[in-house]
Amino acid sequence: EPELNSFAEFYIDKWDENTSEDVIAESFTDFWWDTDKACRRCSECGRLMRAGYCADMGVAYYCSDECLHSDFTDEEWAEECENN
Ligand SMILES: [Zn+2]
Structure with a gap:
């Protein structure tokens, strides 16, 4: 408050x-x-978010699986998490 x-x-x-x-x-x-x-803004839909995905140390944020998958396939995301 x-x-x-x-x-x-x-x-x-x-x-x-x-x-x-x-x-x-x-x-x-x-x-x-x-x-x-x-809080951050989803790079895909622009919504404010407190939880979700962060790519490349903050280059992009995604509020949901749906938004994440507009830029990453499951395989690409697994690789991103592995490498970065
Ligand atoms: Zn979103």
């Missing part, structure tokens, strides 16, 4: 009714990036 309040206070003057969902989503990842509640 206190963290959510400080997040809201930080952005209250920066957002208005014309602020895009994309900008708002980026604000979440920026604000929480280095915290114990870190």
